[in-house]
Amino acid sequence: EIVLTQSPGTLSLSPGERATLSCRASQTVTSNYLAWYRQKPGQAPSLLIYGASSRATGIPARFGGSGSGTDFTLTISRLEPEDFAVYYCQQYGDSPLTFGGGTRVEIK
Amino acid sequence: QLQLQESGSGLVRPSQTLSLTCAVSGGSINVGGYSWGWVRQPPGKALEWIGYIYHSGYSYYNPSVKSRVSISVDRFKNQFALDLTSVTAADTAVYYCARGTSQSLLDIWGQGTLVIVSS
Numbered sequence: 001e002i003v004l005t006q007s008p009g010t011l012s013l014s015p016g017e018r019a020t021l022s023c024r025a026s027q028t029v030t031s032n033y034l035a036w037y038r039q040k041p042g043q044a045p046s047l048l049i050y051g052a053s054s055r056a057t058g059i060p061a062r063f064g065g066s067g068s069g070t071d072f073t074l075t076i077s078r079l080e081p082e083d084f085a086v087y088y089c090q091q092y093g094d095s096p097l098t099f100g101g102g103t104r105v106e107i108k
Numbered sequence: 109q110l111q112l113q114e115s116g117s118g119l120v121r122p123s124q125t126l127s128l129t130c131a132v133s134g135g136s137i138n139v140g141g142y143s144w145g146w147v148r149q150p151p152g153k154a155l156e157w158i159g160y161i162y163h164s165g166y167s168y169y170n171p172s173v174k175s176r177v178s179i180s181v182d183r184f185k186n187q188f189a190l191d192l193t194s195v196t197a198a199d200t201a202v203y204y205c206a207r208g209t210s211q212s213l214l215d216i217w218g219q220g221t222l223v224i225v226s227s
Contacts, residue, residue: 001171035213044204044217045155056215088155092212096170097157
C-alpha cells in the first residue's frame with residue numbers, strides 16, 4: 001500500500017500568515033489522485049482539493065494544491081480563524097485508499 | 109443536496125459484531141457511478157479507510173480488516189451498512205460513512221458516530 005507522510009506534524013502560525021503543508025508518498029500516486037481534507041474539532045473531514053490541484057466546490061481561492069508523482073503541497077495563502085484545524089492528505093488512485101498522519105495548524 | 113447520516117450501537121462488547129447504518133438523503137443510492145464506503149478514526153489518531161461497495165455490488169476492503177468486514181446496500185431503504193465482526197478495543201473509533209466518486213474520491217461525508225468497544 002502507498003504510505004503518505006505529512007510534514008510538519010504541527011504548524012504554529014498567526015492569522016493572515018501563509019501556511020505550507022507537505023505530503024510525500026512512498027510510491028507514485030496514480031494519475032495524481034491526491035486529495036486534501038480539513039478537519040475542524042469534533043467535525044468530519046471536509047474535501048478541499050482533489051486531483052492534487054483542483055479546488056472542490058465552494059472552496060475559497062486562498063487554498064491551493066500543487067505537486068505530482070510523490071511530492072505534494074497544500075498552501076493556504078492567508079490563514080483565516082476557521083483554518084486552524086488538522087489537514088489530511090489522501091491518495092485515491094490505488095487500493096487500499098490511504099491517508100497521511102495529518103498536520104495540525106495551530107494559532108501561534 | 110446529498111446528506112449522509114450514521115446510526116447504530118455506540119457500545120459493543122469485545123468479540124461481538126459492530127453494526128452501523130448510513131442513511132442517504134437528498135439523492136438516491138441507486139444512481140450509477142458512485143461507491144458507498146466507511147472510514148474510521150480512533151480517538152486522537154489519523155483516518156483509516158475501511159472499504160466501499162459500488163452500485164454494481166462490487167466491494168473492496170482494506171486488507172487490515174478484510175477478514176472481519178462486510179459492507180452491504182439496501183436499495184429500498186436508500187441506505188448502506190457496515191458489519192465488523194470479532195471486535196476488540198482497537199476498533200474503538202469514530203466511524204464515518206462517505207460517498208465516493210467514480211475515481212474513488214471521497215467527496216461527501218456523514219458527521220460520524222463514536223463506537224466504543226468495552227465490556
